[in-house]
Amino acid sequence: MMTAANRITTTLLNRRPEARTISIQDLLDVVARGGVRIPSFQRGLKWDRMDAKLLLESLYRGYPVGTLLLWETAAPAGEGRIGSLTMPAPQMENALWVVDGQQRIVSLARILLAADPDKDAFALYFDLDSADFVIPAATSKRGTDPSRWLPMTVVLDAEKLMQWLFVHTADPSSRQRRDTAIQLGRRIREYEIPAYIVRSDDQAILRDIFSRINSAGKPLNLSDVFDALNGSRFQSRPSTMSEISSELEKLAFGRIEERILHRLLRVLQGLPVMESTRSESLRLADAEAEEAYQRTAATAS
Incomplete structure (x- = not known):
């Protein structure tokens, strides 16, 4: 019989988390x-800055960037520091404490809120000709063509952006750059990030949530990613790593480990042998995969 001494207790949230979206502009205003x-x-x-660059690219393209988890509760007065930014942090009854999303929020703040476009280690510019985010060192020719590189520090504030455009793109020949800058500003400012807002005075619950979010699930290995991207819609060829390895074994190539096979396929695609978190995932078009399989089968026969 279970007694009070050994009874397991479960802490429950009194209120379900609020699900909402928040624009980049509103988030960084807070x-x-x-x-x-x-x-x-x-x-x-x-x-690092490359991670932040990928985040900005995703926002600009309209890609999903994950969900934020924020804890709404009281906070004491102090001073906040994010990269090169220092800001007053007044006492608040409804501050938003970041449970999940710190890397994204801090990166956005360092890129978009910095007072000096070159000072922060995360600083980025936008090349209005190539529509690409670049580091300050890549804009060394700003003196000869200043209207080409837009500092990301003016993008969040529509008025600042228009002032920059008035100074740098007044010439009629800069119309395309001006239109690109306006589109960039709108897409970044208005991007809506999904967020959960948790309201509880029990910090232990938040620690538990944080632990579960950061330890749950199993990461995909390279074969899993390949299979997800390349699952064939046809039955005439193998499409997963396991199927390709099995077919090669039937063709007298021997059994090739999926890890080695993945690297061989990357070489054939002209990609780096070792895949990093920032490198392009291996993806084969159906037509080229079909052709490669037929050629391999013909060679072995």
Whole structure:
């Protein structure tokens, strides 16, 4: 019989998390006013400028960038520091503490809120000709063609952006650059990130949520990613790593480990042998995969 001493208790949230979306402009407005805080149990910043660049590219393209998890509760007065940014953090009853999303929020703040477009280590410009995000070092010719490179520090504020455009793109020949800059600003400012808002005074619950989010699930290995991207819609050829390996074995090539096979396929596609978190995932078009399989089969026969 279970007694009070050994009974297991489960802590429950009294209120379900609120699901909502928040625009980049509204989110960073709260950051600038000191309304976003980082709890002590959060890890330090792990991202670098290339990670932040990928995030900006995803926002510009309209890709999903994940969900934020924020804890709404009281916060004491202090001073917030994010990269080169220092901002007052007044005492608040409804501050938003970041449970999940610190890397994204901090990166956005460092790129879009910095006072100096070149000072922060995350600083980026937007090349209005190639429509690409670039580091300050890549804009060394700004003096001869200043209207080409847009500092990301003016994008969040529509008025600042228009002032920059008035100074740098007044010439009729710069119309395309001006249109590109306006589109960029709108897509970044208006991008809506999904977020859960948790309201609870029990920090232990938030620690539990944080632990579960950051430890749940199993990461995909390279074969899983390949299979997801290349699952064939046809039955005439193998399409997963396991199927390709099995077919090669039937063709007297011997059994090739999926890890080695993945690297061989990357070489054939002209990609780096070792795949990093930032490298392009291996994806084969149906036509070229079909042709490659037929050629391999013909060679072995």
